[in-house]
Amino acid sequence: MxxxxxxxxxxxxxxxxxxxxxxxxxxxxxxxxxxxxxxxxKLPIKVAVAASIVxxxxxxxxxxxxxxxxxxxxxxxxxxLEIATTIGALTGxxxxxxxQQWIMLIIFAVMLAYxxxxxxxxxxxxxxxxxxxxxxxxxxxRLSRYLALQGSYHDVAANRDVEYVINGAPIGATISYxxxxxxxxxxxxxxxLKVSAMNGYMNVPMKVAVGTSKLMIGVTAAVSSxxxxxxxxxxxxxxxxxxxxxxxxxxxxTMVMNxxxxxxxxxxxxxxxxxxxxxxLAKGLAxxxxxxxxxxxx
Amino acid sequence: MTELxxxxxxxxxxxxxxxxxxxxxxxxxxxxxxLFAVGLGLALVRPExxxxxxxxxxxxxxxxxxxxxxxxxxxxxxxxxATALLILTPVLRVIVSIWAFAVDHDWKYVVVTSxxxxxxxxxxxxxxxxxx
Numbered sequence: 183m184x185x186x187x188x189x190x191x192x193x194x195x196x197x198x199x200x201x202x203x204x205x206x207x208x209x210x211x212x213x214x215x216x217x218x219x220x221x222x223x224k225l226p227i228k229v230a231v232a233a234s235i236v237x238x239x240x241x242x243x244x245x246x247x248x249x250x251x252x253x254x255x256x257x258x259x260x261x262x263l264e265i266a267t268t269i270g271a272l273t274g275x276x277x278x279x280x281x282q283q284w285i286m287l288i289i290f291a292v293m294l295a296y297x298x299x300x301x302x303x304x305x306x307x308x309x310x311x312x313x314x315x316x317x318x319x320x321x322x323x324r325l326s327r328y329l330a331l332q333g334s335y336h337d338v339a340a341n342r343d344v345e346y347v348i349n350g351a352p353i354g355a356t357i358s359y360x361x362x363x364x365x366x367x368x369x370x371x372x373x374x375l376k377v378s379a380m381n382g383y384m385n386v387p388m389k390v391a392v393g394t395s396k397l398m399i400g401v402t403a404a405v406s407s408x409x410x411x412x413x414x415x416x417x418x419x420x421x422x423x424x425x426x427x428x429x430x431x432x433x434x435x436t437m438v439m440n441x442x443x444x445x446x447x448x449x450x451x452x453x454x455x456x457x458x459x460x461x462x463l464a465k466g467l468a469x470x471x472x473x474x475x476x477x478x479x480x
Numbered sequence: 481m482t483e484l485x486x487x488x489x490x491x492x493x494x495x496x497x498x499x500x501x502x503x504x505x506x507x508x509x510x511x512x513x514x515l516f517a518v519g520l521g522l523a524l525v526r527p528e529x530x531x532x533x534x535x536x537x538x539x540x541x542x543x544x545x546x547x548x549x550x551x552x553x554x555x556x557x558x559x560x561x562a563t564a565l566l567i568l569t570p571v572l573r574v575i576v577s578i579w580a581f582a583v584d585h586d587w588k589y590v591v592v593t594s595x596x597x598x599x600x601x602x603x604x605x606x607x608x609x610x611x612x
Contacts, residue, residue: 187524239566240509247505250498257497261577261593268599272606329588397501400570401596405603407567412607414534414541418559419523422516425566429513 193223193423197237201431203454204373205245205396206438206447211428212238212370213297216290217458220465225420227283227290231369232415235403237425238371241432242400248436249393256333259348259386260394263358267372267402270362275406278367279413287466290368291459297374298455300382301448309445312337312387317346320385325351335390338441344387354384358398366406371399374455388447497580504576508569512562519558526555571600 196218197211204211212234219230249255278286311317322332331348348354357379361372373395380391410416464475540546540560549557574597581589 190524236563236566239570243505243509243569247502250502257494261589264596268596272603401574404567404570405600408603409607414538416563418556418563419530421563422520422559426513426516
């Protein structure tokens with residue numbers, strides 16, 4: 183690989199955009215940067231996944247620290263779900279080291295398609311639940327009560343303090359395990375799955391889910407990064423522009439995020455995911471079966 | 481300062497943990513970003529060809545070679561160290577959380593967070609013995 187100014191600047195810019203949107207949507211940015219590295223920079227998916235997972239830690243540090251400072255993050259919820267995500271990450275990273283490229287591409291495409299659909303299906307729920315105070319009235323399950331998993335935060339867009347109680351701890355933990363696995367396998371942080379699990383099944387407001395997921399992503403990605411690092415799969419000269427770019431993008435994105443309404447975020451998310459899913463599927467099919475779908479600009 | 485902290489919603493019992501976690505994340509971000517930036521700058525001034533092979537990468541994993549690289553401002557070594565520090569940031573965050581929950585006598589969460597730490601240790605042990 184030739185290390186030119188052109189290559190570095192392009193990768194830095196792409197990573198900056200990925201970090202920005204990642205922070206807005208509570209995903210590590212990996213979900214954008216992996217397809218970009220594979221589809222535009224033509225890097226092997228394993229190099230992309232390994233570089234991405236490290237940059238995902240960077241965005242988690244940048245975005246995560248800010249949400250912690252604003253007290254949007256629910257730390258106890260994060261610590262509890264991290265047990266599941268780190269074990270998942272360990273499983274996923276081991277799989278990534280041994281799986282074939284085309285299988286990873288197809289799995290990536292399926293995950294993107296699902297996330298696109300999930301964001302679309304729940305796009306209006308949050309603003310309605312905040313307005314009606316529904317987040318505070320749910321019934322807590324035993325595990326959530328034992329672990330004292332509840333909280334409150336100040337929503338700038340709705341201009342009020344939102345209180346919430348948490349339920350569905352077992353299903354939340356199960357999905358978090360899968361999210362961790364996706365993280366290790368695909369280099370994506372798995373924030374997409376964690377946010378939708380917390381928001382959809384655990385009665386956690388979208389912004390708290392985003393902040394909490396952001397923090398969890400760091401330690402989840404660290405577990406798989408350790409495996410990739412010791413396996414020699416992390417290419418530091420690729421990591422450097424990607425990590426720097428995503429850090430800068432994520433810092434800016436985090437500043438903007440609490441000012442936007444959730445439904446707008448979800449619309450952006452739906453369209454972007456659907457587009458990237460198509461790109462990864464096309465690449466996977468071409469690699470394994472020689473089937474060439476029309477390229478839509480990627 | 482106290483007044484400022486009190487106005488933050490949810491800022492009650494876990495104030496120690498929130499503050500500790502915040503500081504670790506911020507420090508990790510700044511130190512690794514600075515090293516990445518210097519490494520990148522130097523790599524662009526002295527362009528080199530970097531192979532994509534795992535064996536080539538792993539051949540740099542020796543204290544002697546890292547020390548030598550740091551002394552000569554070798555761009556690849558600087559980026560390697562930045563990556564390692566970045567990976568260690570969340571690990572340190574977990575350790576600080578365990579400590580902060582212990583200070584608050586919140587033993588339930590000392591246990592919860594310690595389990596996360598054990599998984600991290602397990603990943604090091606597994607990759608050390610399992611990936612050859």
